[in-house]
Amino acid sequence: METRKYSHREIEAKWWQKWRDEKVYEVDVQNAKKPFYNLWMFPYPSGARMHVGHAYGSTGSDVFGRYKRMHGYDVLQPMGFDAFGIHGENYAIKVGEHPWKLMEDLCNRFRDEQFLRIGHGYDWSKEVRTYWPQYYKWTQWIFLQLFKHGLAEKKTARVNWCPSCKTVLADEQVIGGACERCHTEVEKKELEQWFFKITKFAQKLLDDLDDMDWSPHIKELQRNWIGRSEGAEISFKVAGSDHTITVFTTRPDTLPGATFLVLAPEYKGLSDLVAENKREEIDAYVKTATAKSTIERSEAKEKTGVFTGSYAINPVTNEKMPIWIADYVLSDYGTGAIMAVPAHDERDFEFAVKHGLPIREVVKEDDSYVGFVLSEWSKDFGAFVNRLKDLNVNFLELDEDTAVFSFDKSILKKIVDIAKDYVAKGSWHDFVGSDLTVVFEDGEVYHVPKYEENPKVWARMCTLNPDLKASFGGIWDMLLASKYQNYGKVCFTGDGISVNSELLDGLSTADAKGKVIDWLEQKGLGKKSITLKLRDWLISRQRYWSAPIPVVYCDKCGVVPVNEEDLPVKLPYVEDWKPKGDGKGPLANIPEFVNTTCPKCGGPAQRETDTLDNFLDSAWYFFRYPFVKRNDVPFAGPGVNDADNAKPDSNAFKRWLPVDLYLGGAEHAVLHLMYTRFITMAFKEMGFIDFDEPFKKFFAHGMIIKDGKKMSKSLGNIINPDEYIDMVGADVLRTYLMFLGPLAQGGDFSDSGMSGIVRFKNKIIDLVRKSQEVKESDKNLESKLHKTIKKVNDSIESFKYNTAISALMELSNEWAKGQLSKTDAEKALKLLAPFMPFITEELWQEFYADKNSETFVTIHKQPWPEYDESKVIEEAIKLPVQINGKLRATIIIDPEVVGDEDKIIKLAKDNEVVSRFLADKEIIKTIYVSGRILNFVVS
């Protein structure tokens, strides 16, 4: 057959232009009948081109959108650019261009040279760019709403300062003590800044997660980030003064074991507690400690600290507790002060050992959980050793009363069984070896690693059990001589039974916590309390390329918000926009911007010169897309604009939110995704919307790496999708990327596998062409087609596009050997359309489109093929036959007799191989799983 040439360059350009000109993917938000909001995280341009990672995620989203569109949904797939803010500005500094011009150029290029060519069904008529004034006007409007509702406030706090980016950062934007953008180590500074009160919603942010249809690991990351800890606040009286010190602890049950208090060097009110003769020493310590960075502090090998000279009183024991300051206590978690319980906290323990502070044990490990050797080893000892010798157990006798064993873990079970005999006989209560400690309690087996690896456990065992210490004197002495000697003292951090605690004695940790909290509440000394790691969202930035915070400072009226009708507060175009690092934003140097009049009294006033964190821009952009044409409201919802509700179209508007499906990278789990949830909750609280969560479903796609490493500019291993689009076409690149593995997993980019996709594409072209004259499909091939429809449906819906593609490849392999009718070939073509939008359009237009149609009709809006179970032929089943679980034969059975167990057993027994294996054997049991497997259990 003569084959027409399909140049991917030609046809791909032809179709994306056609789609654009015919507005194929534009959605009428007001009149859409079946809305589906399909969102992918818009990118931020921080380089010259998009890389293949963007192509991967966006294709993953587009495939789903196309699938839904062919199911008759009005799929809104908008796109825009998160081009305001620090990442773009840093790039502008690097290339030495003004961000206004640079961002406009970059975004145009991303859109026109990359996104359009890759064949995504984006509705560009709803494009959003966060730096456009018509967009950031509403970002500022949101700030004003939060301010008016008490969700934004200006306060002084110790904040993160990035010396390289020359701005403050939110906690979420500090990764491992370094700036999220430039990886410079951040400093802590005490500054007055604007915050959003995200902590107000902490509990809701946590609770909602339980029922949300989000990738589970993302939910877990958010839970960890919120970091909820339940415990108690306890107040301690300072001896000889009116002061009290309040601490937070998750272990109020250990209060009787608290032997000293430790305050952070930044503790407020510290100077009131310092004894005169200690003042100099303390000042010096505070000075060195605060000069250290967070990283330096956490990496300190030794726990340093200084005694203040003051004492607090332990309310349970009435003993004096020295008050120390030490930099291992963090000022910005809890109350900045702790009660130290060295017996049950490793850090306190280390500190106590170093500074010679008392250690009081108040929790004992529950004996019913771990027990030790109690009885005489001599009893049945020799017999036991003999039995172990047969098992290759290394036996080492330290002295006549002390025995150490080592053995391979593989024989643990056998040793346990032997030892159990002795336990059963009453000879021993437990069994201990040097490799393992095996404890039987109600048949349970516990296991403790080698003492060299876990000396703490051994030290604890010996301390808690004097008998053990006596019988293992050798090991005990070795421990004391070793580097682990510090652990010779008890430091048990788990739950157990309270001891030495008077009112709590004998209670389990959980009960003791409850009881001590009741006791404290009665005495007015404390209460149940919850502490979070999550802190309020710091939104001030001392940078140029962002939306100015819309407030002014008036000498008379104080902090005054800008009137809504005066928005946007425009970011002035200036030549000198680079950050100075003086703690003020570049806007502070522009008098025309700074000097204004007070919106309230009309008097002279100064504008706020900090700008908004760009994460606010992206925290609400999905609200804007459907309503981007509306300049009167940011988005439509019940409370946004009452007048709007009077319009007949308002309901149509509202149907688009929340977003049906959001796809994006996991790297935004605690930044962007937490902020979007907060803003949505704030909108709800302010009455603008009537739902709590922004996305019905969120799916995290994986990352594309190169040779096992992240793609990065510094490694120079960034893959540009453009060259592949040139070389093999967007259809092949898309399908190749989706074929790498499940979408959640990402993949390692290597172009070696791409040739398989090229072959597959060419094969489909040939097959569709050859089917044009075929009137009727082969029955078995039609059956395969319908199985494929089902498989493709299931695979796409669970984002396992790789298996959808492999199912289509299987179909093509069989199709090459048989005939599909012209109509069935169209079905196959449609199944491929989400992956290869261009070639499927080309073929469909050539062979299937109505040439007389006046309007343009596209394959991408054709109905998706229906799965017809009646077309699926039940083929003869190859039934595996096992004997004792081993495959011995497969028998071919008619699908009609699948349910007839007796007949199948007979058939199996007639099989030559089976009968050979069954000869002379007694069948004990026969297991038949209908149509799946037949297993004979024989003697």
Place this chain on the structure above:
RNA sequence: GCCGGGAUGGCGGAACUGGUAUACGCGUUGGACUUAAAAUCCAAUGAGGUAAAAUCUCGUGCGGGUUCGAGCCCCGCUCCCGGCACCA
């Protein structure tokens, strides 16, 4: 250290609810076509075993367990990836 996720041929990965492990693709080898190459097509391809076979043995990171039967479930490890990290 803590919390997640993972480990399957030479490679990327399949495998329904515990039921024939390695689908699909790449690569490799051999063959056809060709003057030749590319492209295309056909065949083989987990390891061992054998003259060749075989439903002969072994095989889903390691050691155990449950089960007629385990890649999948349970217990204990190792390694890799991601996140958090002196968070009381």
